[in-house]
Amino acid sequence: MNATIWMALALVLVLEGLGPMLLPRVWRAMIQSMTQLPDHLLRRFGGGLVVAGVVIYYMISAHIQG
CATH class of the missing domain: 1.20.5 (Single alpha-helices involved in coiled-coils or other helix-helix interfaces)
Incomplete structure (x- = not known):
């Protein structure tokens, strides 16, 4: 794969990890509310x-x- 694709994937993982790392209660509540949709x-x-x-x-x- 192109290095740009790997860099983009790495950025997605960083951004996805910020929610549970910084605001775990808010993130959990958001996920729970999404399960009801x-x-x-x-x-x-x-x-x-x-x-x-x-x-x-x-x-x-x-x-x-x-």
């Missing part, structure tokens, strides 16, 4: 994150190449 809302949320990630990746890669 219906599947279709979780799918929309996940899909929105995927689309946002692809758009950001495209914008950054286009900026680097051009």
Whole structure:
């Protein structure tokens, strides 16, 4: 894999780890509230994150190449 992909994965892991490390009670409450959401809302949320990630990746890669 390209080093940029590994760096991006590392950044995701850092960002994902900040919540439980800094605010464990708030993070736990958020996760518990998410378990109560219906599947279709979780799918929309996940899909929105995927689309946002692809758009950001495209914008950054286009900026680097051009």
